[in-house]
Amino acid sequence: MKYSYFPGCSLKGLGRAYEESLLPVMKHLGVELVELDDWNCCGATAYMSVDEAQAAVLAARNLAIAEQTGPQDLLTPCSACYLVLNKTQHNITDFPDIKTAVHRALGTARMTYSGKTNVRHPLDVLVHDVGLDVIKEKVVRPLKGLKVAPYYGCQVVRPYSTFDDDWNPTTMDQLLATLGAEVIHYPLKTKCCGGSLTGTVPEAGLRLTYILLKEAARRGADVVATICPLCQFNLDAYHDQIERRWGPARVPTVYFTQLMGLAFGFPPRQLGLQRNFVPMKELPTERVAG
Amino acid sequence: MLDTTWQPRIIAFFCNWCTYTAADLAGVSRLKYAPNVRVIRLMCSGRVDPQFLLEALARGADGVLIGGCHLGDCHYVEGNAKTLRRFLMLKRLLADLGVEDQRVRLEWISASEGDRVRSVINEMVDQVRALGPLNLPGRFADWDREMTGLEAQVRAAEPQTAPKAGELTHA
């Protein structure tokens, strides 16, 4: 199995733990990732709100590269990138003016894009392409007794629920269960993490973050599993401020790929787990499968 | 060909039970669409004799649209199936005779699909407008231009012999 790989800025910066865990896990499962040559910023949400057409051009360049170099399945772990690239894909087909803008711009760089690239999310690939049974075979340290709150965030399932239900996604639930973890019922799995509001309007943003953590704690979660760098950062980085405002809600938040890594028997350091502000407790040795 | 005042003229043969009713529904719903289509009502699309379609083109239609019930929904069980069979061959025939594919169209539109009447008509009018006039009467005239004047020349070439009455005989 071979995919093009679009890390985006987060996975090289704040969210590098995501990449650090994603790459070995994929390799371990025999999935080959080819990092997109000369990829650029996806445009994220900010650019979109300034100039949609230009933002589309920015994103489309990445799609075009993938289409040219192949494989045309483009693995995109960061939720923001995933959404933006998907949205661009849609906009190019749905809005002629955006299409022309994109083609004109790409043309000046002697590039073309005919729309063949598929933007894929690691969850999608792992569960639907690789398959849970294959993953199960690789599990050497089942996460028995580890209570995990599956947290998807908003961008991967809305507005384009390409591979899962937009209100009650379950792919990560299945995946974590396969790793042996105890997946708790977590009704906020697609609620807002506070997004960029945590920085701009903390009292609004952090409150949302707090609700997520508090509910996870209330339901006895040992850890929150996330699939998005921004979510991970919001849920991990602001505990002091949250505690000052509303009281404690200390639950660690890690990437689902890190949990996979653990289950596959990789040492925590190799998975970037040391980067957490709120560290995840070592899996007690008695949980180690014989 | 680039006549700016030119408006496509499209003849539509609609079946009484589905497509004609759908067109009525479009009216009742006050949907707006291009005024270039003239509908001729038949009881069933199965009544559409290929001659009708050719005659329409030969008389100056720029396109012909046939509308019937969806396959399986025909008010007469399967009149529309026969229409489809004829139409598929007719398309090949017309292609061989140089009539562009988009000038003749067969659509299944049920009685409730007033909106589809609009979209199909608008779409087809655009396509035919893009193709330009078919104007067969005009083409026939152009073809025949190569003959004009000849008869007169023939007469001129002859020694003038007025017919004498009585010489005409008949057994």
Next chain:
Amino acid sequence: MNSNGNNGDLRIGFYICHCGHNIAGVVDCPAVAQHIAKLPGVVVSRDYKYMCSDPGQELIAQDIREHRLNRVVVASCSPLLHEHTFRNAVAAGGLNPFFFQMVNIREHDSWVHTDVGAATAKAKALAQAAIRRVRFHRALEMTRVPIHPDVLVVGGGITGIHAALTMANGGKKVFLVEREPSIGGHMAKFDKTFPTLDCAACILTPKMSAVRAHENITLWTYSDVVKVEGYVGNYTVTVRRKPRYVKEDLCVGCQECIAACVFKEPKFPDEFNVGLGKRKPIYIPFPQAVPQVVLVDPERCIQVRTGKCKQTCLEACADRQALDFTQKEQLVEIKVGNIILATGFKLFDAKRIPQYGYGLYPNVVTSLELERLVTSSGPTGGEIVLKDGRHPKSVGFILCVGSRDMKTNRWCSRTCCMHSMKLAQLVREHTGADATVFYMDIRAPGKGCEEFYDKSLKEGIQFVRGRVAEVTDWALAPEEEGKLVIRVEDTLAGFVRRIPVDMIVLAVGMEPHADAQEVRRLFNMSCGTEGWFLEKHPKLAPVSTFTDGVFIAGCCQGPKDIPDSIAQAGAAAAEAMALIDKGYIEQEPNTANVMEEHCSGCKSCIPLCPFTAISFDAPSQKARINEALCKGCGTCVAACPSGSIRQNLFEDEEIFGEIEGVLADA
């Protein structure tokens, strides 16, 4: 008198209708009239405000007499609407009504175009077409088809029941076919009915037993229609009767067999109680079921499945010998003249809106489930209880679940507002719990319904205006612990609220049955895009369909409450009886006929007729069309390779005339 119309000179009268502003607003009617006046054969050409009005019609008749017209063309609305009107006017003038042609310049022109120039040009072209066409018209007579007096009613809900009884009381023989084991439909599952709060069973049960008792009604439950052939007045219908493994004529409904069943306790989900209750493999759907006949569930019954059961039921039935495990499905063929479809609706599956947590949270129930809980005959004996047996202290009612929603169904299900208010009142009455109704608009247009709304307000039911965002069990505040929380933007208060409750009732909307498409095909009619059966005209023919002799009533045509369904049932019954009592139906004389002298007997046409109206006549070696069987589709006419079949009203020359006319430069 020129009633044969073919006396040489052509004398056409042309009339264009303004239809108030409907046509004249967009089409320059006088201009069209002037244009047509110049065409050969046109003797009079007028524009008039309302041609369908009495004076309008009289105008035609008068002109026919005064100007010796032998052809009439009217340009106005759709022929499907007023063709018969003007044919009568033409006849009134002493001319054969088929020397008339109608031009549709309203539905097909003024209503769908805005540009006056283009619309007027189109009107002229269409009018020209008709002028050229009528030239070839011939004098014709309506054909008469006899009507078989018996009627088939499909669906034994309140609508079907009422239609059947109405006609049976009128002395008509009625076949009532219901696919469930008992008639009664949804109404039988209701406790009380809005807005009068009278008990559903009390008003339904008598009608159900009346059906069973009626000498003119043949009731076939646990049966469905599998084949329909023929046409108005002469339908041949095949009904499949599924095996009950019980002889209906012998079973007296004593239910001793049920008691004796080897399954001591009921253990299978009971359909009638929407899964809230349990039943045995041999069961009777519900106490008041009609017919009072038990049936065996082949999926569950050991004897049917394995043939290895003690068959204690047989002993219990003893010498009545009503049970019969050898029963097979049987097909019965009946002949009827008319068919009334009252196949009803299915409820929206609340699981399709996951954010409301149905199926995830046990105490989120549908309105019908609550209905069963409220009913004394229900699984809890009328006690409203939560899954853990506690009584709810607070109940939230969410409206428009699967209605007025672009994501699921766009239409309003019309009954949910009232139904939910009724349930809210019952909940307060039975448990004293707080009841809060979450609504977008309260729609209470029916008689006594607005008053019922007021009553609900007076009885302290809370109303929160806003579409509920989600139902969840995550608690922010202590008072939310262990409750279901409704998150909703209160659009009157203007902020987002979180309202904790014990039980949530989803007012699920109505949907067409999953098999609506197959059913409509079976009966050769149309469905609207949403899947409700399509009426012939939304206002003028609400229970008729485009297939003569097939009528629709109740919720299969669209969501309705009980009064409206009953009204439609009556209407459909009346329509059917009108046909039956008339004894025949007049049909368009648009049949095809073979020109004997020209037919070469090539037989190409014969297989094309789905009604087997065409046969090969051995003596003459030519094709022959049985006009009684011909439905007038014209497929054979188009197919005759030597042009030797013609169709009345749609002659080749008439169509060619239209083509020429419509393309002649206006």
Next chain:
Amino acid sequence: MPKPKIAFYWCASCGGCDEAIVDLAEDILGVVEAVDIVLWPVAMDFKKKDVEAMPDKSIVATFLNGAIRSSEQEEMAHLLRRKSQFLIAYGACAHLGGIPSLANQFEREQLLRYVYEESPTTVNESKTRPQCSVKNNGHAVTLPELRHVVRSLDQVVEVDYYIPGCPPTPKITKAAVGALLEGRLPPKGSVLAPDTALCEQCPRKSSKPTDLGFTQFKRPHQARLDPELCFLAQGVVCMGPATRGGCEAPCIGGNMPCSGCFGPTSRVRDQGAKMLSSLCANVAGKEEKDINGVLSGIPDPVGTFYRYALARSLLRRKVDLPAPAKQTP
């Protein structure tokens, strides 16, 4: 008292029609007895100038065969029209354009190029083409011009009667001549043959099933043809149902299907369209894919349905072919 003058003339034709007249065998003598033949290029030595010299309408009847596709044929058509009381289109080509009018599927240049350059049997390095006019030491030699469009006779001049067939059978020729001489004439413009399709007199009529339901089409060379069974029943396209009878089915007798030379009945405007309609309506299958599968057995619809009648079909010619540049005498 002089015998009525009769003329025979040929235009774009194979000569079969003249042959058909000779085929009248001894009956020809009867004709010769009864009439005075004033023009018959195949058989007698009369010149155009002789005809020009005649007074208008002095020929009682001219039997003109062949389609009109050159300026010369056009010229003769006009001339004979004026000299004759009755102008009779004799044979399928004059009647409907005939096989020559299948050329209406191609541009004139395509045809010339093929005939004078590309056809396998042609050796013409210098790519010489016939010229309409050649100057030779002061003298201009002219040739007729090939028209862009092949026409039936009545597309060039008014025609009084039609005698169909490729060629017309002796029987209907005799009948026609007889009718003419005895003045028993149907309304002007009539086709002098029965107005019922061929099936009526087809020897295989009784073997035709009532439900054809075509599942495949074969061309005559692709099948071993049953000498008794209706061709359509064998999946072979037979134009009989759409073709005027009167020929007494010689082709059928020779175990070949009817290809339509007698043209449509008086009630049909386009023979090909009608045949297509009845044939395709009887194809089995409801799915587009299946239907196309069956129809693929007819590789050349135009050649199949319009073998003799393309010029007189409703579209007349491949409609996107260029019109003649300018009027060319």
